[in-house]
Amino acid sequence: MPTYRFLHRPSVQAWFDEFYATLGIMHDIQNAPAKIAVLFMVFSIGSVYMPDNDRPGPLDLSAQYFLAAEHQLRKEKGSIRLTSVQARLAQCCYLLTQSRINHCWSLFGTVSHLALAIGLNRNRYQQDLSRGLGRIEVECRRRTFWCAYTLDAYLSAALGRPRSFHDDDIDAELPACVDDAYLTNDLMITPVAVSKGPSTMLAPLGHMKIARIISHILRDLYSVKPVSAEQRLAAMKSISSDLGDWRAEFSRFLDVDLFSASLLVSIFQRQRNVLNLTYWHAIILTHRSFVLSNFAGLLRQNDSSVKNNQHVKDSVEKCIDAATKTVNTIEDMAQQNQLFRSLWITSYFAFNASIILYIYAIQHRDCPPEEYADQFEAAERCQRHISAIAEKGSLSERYWLVLEELRVEVLHQTGRNNQISSGSDNGDASVGVDEHGSAAMYSDLAASGTVGGPDATVHDFPISDYSGWGNFTSMVSSGLSNLDVLLGDDFSLPG
Structure with missing residues (x-):
C-alpha cells in the first residue's frame, strides 16, 4: 500500500548494512530479532510487488521471507519494542496481499495489543524525549500507530467486526509531513523548506485523517445499537x-x-x-x-x-x-x-x-x-x-x-x-x-x-x-x- 509508510527508510537501510556486516548477528543482540524480522518483511512485500519477470528465486519467495520473519519474532524476549509492532503490522499487510484476510485480522489483534501496551495511542512527546527517544523514533511511533489505526478501520468495515482501537482511548498526534531523507534525530526539514513538490508523507497523512472519519462512520451509522x-x-x-x-x-x-x-x-x-x-x-x-x-x-x-x-x-x-x-x-x-x-x-x-x-x-x-x-x-x-x-x-x-x-x-x-x-x-x-x-x-x-x-x-x-x-x-x-x-x-x- 503506497500510503502505509510506517518505517524510516534510512534506519532500515542501516539495519540492512549491519545485517550483512555482522553476518546476521547484529550488534544489539536483544533487539536483533525484531529488526531482522522487519528486514525480512520488507523483502517479502517487495517480492510481492515485483513484476513476475524480474522476481528472483522461487515463486514462493515472498512466503519464505514471511516465514523467516515469523521465525525471528518467535525469538523475541524481554520488553515490547516498536520494531516488534512494525514487523507484525508489515505481516498484516503481506497477508492481505495473499487474500488471507481472516489470518490478518487474527494477527492484527496481537498488533493492536502490543501497540496499546507500549502507549502508541498516547501523546507522550515530552515523556518520550525525556526517556532519550530521538525524533526518528517519536515520528515512527506516530506513523506506526496511525497506519495500524487506518488498517483497523478497513478490517472492521470489510469484515463487519468490532474495531480494536477506540477514539476515546487515543490522543496520539499525527506524524509530521516530512520525507525520510529530511528526518533525523536532530531536526526535521519540512517539504516547503526543500522544494515546492509534495512530500511522500502527504498522502499517508491524508489517509490517516480520512480513516478517522471512516471510524466515525462505523461508530455512528453501523453500531449494533x-x-x-x-x-x-x-x-x-x-x-x-x-x-x-x-x-x-x-x-x-x-x-x-x-x-x-x-x-x-x-x-x-x-x-x-x-x-x-x-x-x-x-x-x-x-x-x-x-x-x-x-x-x-x-x-x-x-x-x-x-x-x-x-x-x-x-x-x-x-x-x-x-x-x-x-x-x-x-x-x-x-x-x-x-x-x-x-x-x-x-x-x-x-x-x-x-x-x-x-x-x-x-x-x-x-x-x-x-x-x-x-x-x-x-x-x-x-x-x-x-x-x-x-x-x-x-x-x-x-x-x-x-x-x-x-x-x-x-x-x-x-x-x-x-x-x-x-x-x-x-x-x-x-x-x-x-x-x-x-x-x-x-x-x-x-x-x-x-x-x-x-x-x-x-x-x-x-x-x-x-x-x-x-x-x-x-x-x-x-x-x-x-x-x-x-x-x-x-x-x-x-x-
Missing part, C-alpha cells in the same frame, strides 16, 4: 461536512488532473488513486443505507419520514455518483496497467461500488433501460477488471463470484437475460458468463459447490434492512447462494 432516522440524518450531515473539509484540504493533490496526472511520478499516482478511492468509498459507506432501503416501506411511515424523503433521494444520488467515480477510476488504473493482484484494497473498493450499481439497476427494473443501463454497464466493466486480476482462491475471485450472482440477477429481474448491450464508444461487449473464460470459472466453482451449492447459505436479513449489507460480505467468506432470499419482490424503487 439501533439508530433512529433522525440520529442517522444528523450523523450523515456531520460526516458529509467532515468529508467535504477533508477533500478541500487535499484538493490540490487529489485534483491534480487539472494539469495532468501523468506528470506525477509513480508513487504519487498510486497514492492519489488510493486517496480518491478511499474518499468515494467513505461516501458510499455514509449513504448506502438508503440505496438498500425499500422506498415504498419508507413512504408508508410517519410524516417525518415522508418529509425527509428528499434527504433519501440526495443520499442515493451521492452514493451512485461515488460508486460510478470508483469504477471509472478502476478502469483508468487498468488502462494504465496500474491494477495489480497484490493491491487488495482496490478490489475491495471495486466490489463495494459494483454492488451499489447492480442494486441500483435492480431497483429500477420497471423503469426504461436508459435509466439504469449506464450504471449496469459500468458495474460490468468493473467486474471484468476484477476477473482479470483474480487468482484461484483469492479474495478477488470471491468478489467476482458474488458480483456474477448479482449480475445474473440483474438480467433476470430486468427481463433482459440475453444481455444489455454496451453503449460505449469503444465497442466493448458487455460481460457475459460465456465470455473471457468467466463461464468456465463460474461453472467449475458451481460444480464444486462453491456457488449455489447445497450447503451454501445466506443470512435471513432482508435486503431492505440496513444491516442487510453484511450479507454480501458474508457471502465472500462463507459461500454463495441464490440471491432470491435477499432480492425479494419488494426490492424496487417507485417509478
Whole structure:
C-alpha cells in the first residue's frame, strides 16, 4: 500500500548494512530479532510487488521471507519494542496481499495489543524525549500507530467486526509531513523548506485523517445499537461536512488532473488513486443505507419520514455518483496497467461500488433501460477488471463470484437475460458468463459447490434492512447462494 509508510527508510537501510556486516548477528543482540524480522518483511512485500519477470528465486519467495520473519519474532524476549509492532503490522499487510484476510485480522489483534501496551495511542512527546527517544523514533511511533489505526478501520468495515482501537482511548498526534531523507534525530526539514513538490508523507497523512472519519462512520451509522432516522440524518450531515473539509484540504493533490496526472511520478499516482478511492468509498459507506432501503416501506411511515424523503433521494444520488467515480477510476488504473493482484484494497473498493450499481439497476427494473443501463454497464466493466486480476482462491475471485450472482440477477429481474448491450464508444461487449473464460470459472466453482451449492447459505436479513449489507460480505467468506432470499419482490424503487 503506497500510503502505509510506517518505517524510516534510512534506519532500515542501516539495519540492512549491519545485517550483512555482522553476518546476521547484529550488534544489539536483544533487539536483533525484531529488526531482522522487519528486514525480512520488507523483502517479502517487495517480492510481492515485483513484476513476475524480474522476481528472483522461487515463486514462493515472498512466503519464505514471511516465514523467516515469523521465525525471528518467535525469538523475541524481554520488553515490547516498536520494531516488534512494525514487523507484525508489515505481516498484516503481506497477508492481505495473499487474500488471507481472516489470518490478518487474527494477527492484527496481537498488533493492536502490543501497540496499546507500549502507549502508541498516547501523546507522550515530552515523556518520550525525556526517556532519550530521538525524533526518528517519536515520528515512527506516530506513523506506526496511525497506519495500524487506518488498517483497523478497513478490517472492521470489510469484515463487519468490532474495531480494536477506540477514539476515546487515543490522543496520539499525527506524524509530521516530512520525507525520510529530511528526518533525523536532530531536526526535521519540512517539504516547503526543500522544494515546492509534495512530500511522500502527504498522502499517508491524508489517509490517516480520512480513516478517522471512516471510524466515525462505523461508530455512528453501523453500531449494533439501533439508530433512529433522525440520529442517522444528523450523523450523515456531520460526516458529509467532515468529508467535504477533508477533500478541500487535499484538493490540490487529489485534483491534480487539472494539469495532468501523468506528470506525477509513480508513487504519487498510486497514492492519489488510493486517496480518491478511499474518499468515494467513505461516501458510499455514509449513504448506502438508503440505496438498500425499500422506498415504498419508507413512504408508508410517519410524516417525518415522508418529509425527509428528499434527504433519501440526495443520499442515493451521492452514493451512485461515488460508486460510478470508483469504477471509472478502476478502469483508468487498468488502462494504465496500474491494477495489480497484490493491491487488495482496490478490489475491495471495486466490489463495494459494483454492488451499489447492480442494486441500483435492480431497483429500477420497471423503469426504461436508459435509466439504469449506464450504471449496469459500468458495474460490468468493473467486474471484468476484477476477473482479470483474480487468482484461484483469492479474495478477488470471491468478489467476482458474488458480483456474477448479482449480475445474473440483474438480467433476470430486468427481463433482459440475453444481455444489455454496451453503449460505449469503444465497442466493448458487455460481460457475459460465456465470455473471457468467466463461464468456465463460474461453472467449475458451481460444480464444486462453491456457488449455489447445497450447503451454501445466506443470512435471513432482508435486503431492505440496513444491516442487510453484511450479507454480501458474508457471502465472500462463507459461500454463495441464490440471491432470491435477499432480492425479494419488494426490492424496487417507485417509478
